Amino acid sequence: MPSTSRRLIVHHEDAGHVGSISAQAAHERQENVCLVGAPSPVEPPGGHGLAGAHRASWPPRILHRVKDGAASGYLIYGANGYTGRLIARYAVERDQRPILAGRNAPAVEKVAAAHGLEARVFDLGDPAAVDRGLAGIRAVLHCAGPFAHTSRPMVNACLRNGVTYLDITGEVAVFEACAARDAEARRAGVMLMPGVGFDVVPSDCLAAHLKRRLPAATRLSLAISGLTQTSQGAAATMIENLHRGGLVRRAGRLTPVGLGHETRVIDFGRGPETAVAMPWGDVATAYYSTAIPDITVYMAMPAGMRLGVAFAGALAPLLGNALVQRALKAGVQAGPAGPSDEQRARGASHLWGEVVDPAGRRAVSRLRTPEGYTLTALAALEITARVLAGAAPVGYRTPASAYGPDLILAISGCERRDDPMA
Ligand SMILES: NC(=O)c1ccc[n+]([C@@H]2O[C@H](COP(=O)([O-])OP(=O)(O)OC[C@H]3O[C@@H](n4cnc5c(N)ncnc54)[C@H](OP(=O)(O)O)[C@@H]3O)[C@@H](O)[C@H]2O)c1
Numbered sequence: 001m002p003s004t005s006r007r008l009i010v011h012h013e014d015a016g017h018v019g020s021i022s023a024q025a026a027h028e029r030q031e032n033v034c035l036v037g038a039p040s041p042v043e044p045p046g047g048h049g050l051a052g053a054h055r056a057s058w059p060p061r062i063l064h065r066v067k068d069g070a071a072s073g074y075l076i077y078g079a080n081g082y083t084g085r086l087i088a089r090y091a092v093e094r095d096q097r098p099i100l101a102g103r104n105a106p107a108v109e110k111v112a113a114a115h116g117l118e119a120r121v122f123d124l125g126d127p128a129a130v131d132r133g134l135a136g137i138r139a140v141l142h143c144a145g146p147f148a149h150t151s152r153p154m155v156n157a158c159l160r161n162g163v164t165y166l167d168i169t170g171e172v173a174v175f176e177a178c179a180a181r182d183a184e185a186r187r188a189g190v191m192l193m194p195g196v197g198f199d200v201v202p203s204d205c206l207a208a209h210l211k212r213r214l215p216a217a218t219r220l221s222l223a224i225s226g227l228t229q230t231s232q233g234a235a236a237t238m239i240e241n242l243h244r245g246g247l248v249r250r251a252g253r254l255t256p257v258g259l260g261h262e263t264r265v266i267d268f269g270r271g272p273e274t275a276v277a278m279p280w281g282d283v284a285t286a287y288y289s290t291a292i293p294d295i296t297v298y299m300a301m302p303a304g305m306r307l308g309v310a311f312a313g314a315l316a317p318l319l320g321n322a323l324v325q326r327a328l329k330a331g332v333q334a335g336p337a338g339p340s341d342e343q344r345a346r347g348a349s350h351l352w353g354e355v356v357d358p359a360g361r362r363a364v365s366r367l368r369t370p371e372g373y374t375l376t377a378l379a380a381l382e383i384t385a386r387v388l389a390g391a392a393p394v395g396y397r398t399p400a401s402a403y404g405p406d407l408i409l410a411i412s413g414c415e416r417r418d419d420p421m422a
Helices: 016-035 050-056 082-093 105-115 127-133 147-161 172-179 182-188 201-213 232-244 282-290 303-314 322-333 341-346 372-388 399-403 405-410
Strands: 007-009 074-077 099-102 119-121 139-142 164-167 191-193 219-225 246-250 253-257 263-267 272-277 294-300 348-356 362-370 415-418
Touching (some): 074 372, 082 099, 082 105, 082 232, 082 372, 099 105, 127 147, 147 172, 201 415, 219 263, 219 272, 219 282, 246 282, 341 372, 362 372, 372 405
Parallel strands (some): 074 139, 099 119, 164 191
Antiparallel strands (some): 219 348, 246 253, 246 294, 263 272, 272 294, 348 362
16 A cells, blocks of 8 residues: 655654653652542542543543544554554544654654654653654544553643643543642643543443432442453553552552452343452542442452462462563463454453432442453544543543543444343
């Protein structure tokens, strides 16, 4: 295919890794402050902080959909990764013209050339290069993870340059780090919205919908089924976080628990499945979207995988060892980059959510969505389109706090069902 891409090499050199490492160290320091039993850095709705602004945007404004062909002015960073490539492909199929970016010149340029898009190459370790890379951009859709290493330098650049920050993280520490910068983002007039993929768009919308059904709810349980095939990047991110154990929210605080500390049998609408508590992103984000103080997230798993989680929990200290992590990541890299188109087309995800209030009332709702990576691409593009249409409320935002619980229903292939209130 003839390439019409304009190539702009902004920066690319190994020295950038020093910056990445120091950003990671800073991030990890922040994570210790945010995660272990500390109050969350931003008040959820119902307190002050985000609350007023969230209320102001609920119900969400009438949003103008970006017409196919009109979406421009955004950049996908990490566009040569499995998910970045998928999102770029879906964007082009919708006649959008995102700029594709990353740190690896040949890889990014190859993807850009295949789609006739502009490529920009810059390393996150060089702030001046990142600033040049964001020239003329209104929104960044950050797809380079693990985000513990990559989010902070990109958020910094977005705040400096007045650019909306979107990413596809599912990492609790990254959500909390972005939430901690709410005031900074408001001063900069910028929206920070990590988690515009499968983690956490559907579950965040389900949580907000349940809160709408039972406003006095004090306990939220969410569960996910159908995530069978992971990409290399997602597996690497999991490997980096396994040794941290599990995490729930109790009395509004992120509270460490053993990995897979609790098992629950859940009906996702197709019979009972056994699910294990996992530190999914909603233990961070659902609090900002709903103000519910007690949150646990479960993942449905076959018996073999549950055994693996129990094993990982027992070996947690060992899994933090750099050599062990390197060996596990090498194993992952020997496999496929991610699910094939056929696997994505065949797959589907099921979500279940339950809220309970102090009077014992209970509401249960369920969602069915396309397969996780397909949903990630669709959700990320839906939110990007809303941002480019002018709907980007400033500050730290979760998907449902910015766009309401019904955001998920705007995404093709998503259905929601409510059980009668009990
Ligand atoms: N929340 C969700 O639902 C969801 C869905 C999909 C993916 N994800 C997350 O998204 C991330 C990417 O997943 P993937 O499957 O696309 O992974 P992947 O195929 O391994 O791609 C990773 C991408 O990130 C880039 N990258 C990694 N570290 C970088 C750094 N320090 N500086 C600049 N670029 C860097 C890589 O660039 P190089 O080629 O130069 O290394 C590559 O472009 C993972 O963290 C994954 O967990 C989340």
